[in-house]
Amino acid sequence: MKKTKEIPVHRLADKDFYASYTEGINLGDFSVSHRIDFFAIVWFGSDEGLHYIDFNPYPVKKNLVYLLARNQVHALPGKRPKSRVIMLSKAFFDSIEDDDLRFIFAPFSNEGIAIPDEMVEPLSNLFNLILLENNTSNDARLLHIYTNALLLHLYRLSHNSAGRSAYHDERLRKLFELISTHYKTQKLVEFYADKIGLTAKRINQIVKEKLALSVSQLIYNYTLIEAKREISHSTKSLKEIAIELGFKGQSYFSRFFKKQTGYTPERFRQENL
Structure with missing residues (x-):
């Protein structure tokens, strides 16, 4: 490769x-x-x-x-x-x-x-x-x-x-900090809700009110940002990147990446060489 x-x-x-x-x-x-x-x-x-x-x-x-x-x-x-x-x-x-x-x-x-x-x-x-x-x-x-x-x-x-004002909500600040630390290994909303002391339903309601997103979409955003960084300027294989980002394999990662961006990881890498 x-x-x-x-x-x-x-x-x-x-x-x-x-x-x-x-x-x-x-x-x-x-x-x-x-x-x-x-x-x-x-x-x-x-x-x-x-x-x-x-x-x-x-x-x-x-x-x-x-x-x-x-x-x-x-x-x-x-x-x-x-x-x-x-x-x-x-x-x-x-x-x-x-x-x-x-x-x-x-x-x-x-x-x-x-x-x-x-x-x-x-x-x-x-x-x-x-x-x-x-x-x-x-x-x-x-x-x-x-x-x-x-x-x-x-x-x-x-x-x-609108986006940055969410940082003024202590619950969301805690959520962002948790996701930025654990997004590679923890993909379930319940993990973050438990750490904050809220139900999964309630934390999703707060995020949707403030950002028009779900907690899962926030996790996807963090994952996607790091995926783009690694794909564009890393010597790692796509399989290595997939595993590091918490996916079971390259095929799962490729489906996620294409769904979020409209591009396959291979095409994204080629266009950003």
């Missing part, structure tokens, strides 16, 4: 924190799919079409902010748009004490957070403070204070996003 190329990984090297405008970033080729080894806040400053997060397209629009989690796959084909970018190492991210601020990076809903007109100037000034501190004294305490302030504003604004 022909092996695929490993996906490029963009790293911060020895930095824990890095803030920059687009033109100052030189981590690798952003136009092709790449996995990021950090957490990122990307605030677009112009309208330039589309970018891709975990192979799904999202609009590049002025004053739309995207939060990317470590290990997500990103691509920004075409002209690189104007943007403000903050990149956080895992160590810096883990030291953020507020659970709410860390959780808005959860890679389930990747839609952007819109900054309203009246907040553009205040948040621009806050970004400039972050940039100045990062380029001068680089005091970790101040960077934490400024970054927490920016994330808190984004957390507030995320209430206006």
Whole structure:
């Protein structure tokens, strides 16, 4: 079987924190799919079409902010748009004490957070403070204070996003955390309902009210994201990927993948080589 190329990984090297405008970033080729080894806040400053997060397209629009989690796959084909970018190492991210601020990076809903007109100037000034501190004294305490302030504003604004607003429900946050940890081995709704202390029927009702999805569909989403990552940029065979993702065999995995995407795993791999 022909092996695929490993996906490029963009790293911060020895930095824990890095803030920059687009033109100052030189981590690798952003136009092709790449996995990021950090957490990122990307605030677009112009309208330039589309970018891709975990192979799904999202609009590049002025004053739309995207939060990317470590290990997500990103691509920004075409002209690189104007943007403000903050990149956080895992160590810096883990030291953020507020659970709410860390959780808005959860890679389930990747839609952007819109900054309203009246907040553009205040948040621009806050970004400039972050940039100045990062380029001068680089005091970790101040960077934490400024970054927490920016994330808190984004957390507030995320209430206006249908998908991200679900993160403000403690029961759903717990569910997302459980699924992200156990989706490869636990496919039944009852497992997650029991951990949360609800019936399977009730947790499904909550998820459908908030997201118009079932718990099973959430599990499928996590599985599909990882499947796409592995198929596109892994040297593993489809049989190995199937077993790692909790399927009984390659045929079960292939049926699942085609049902969810309309493509066979083989075709998806060929088109993403």
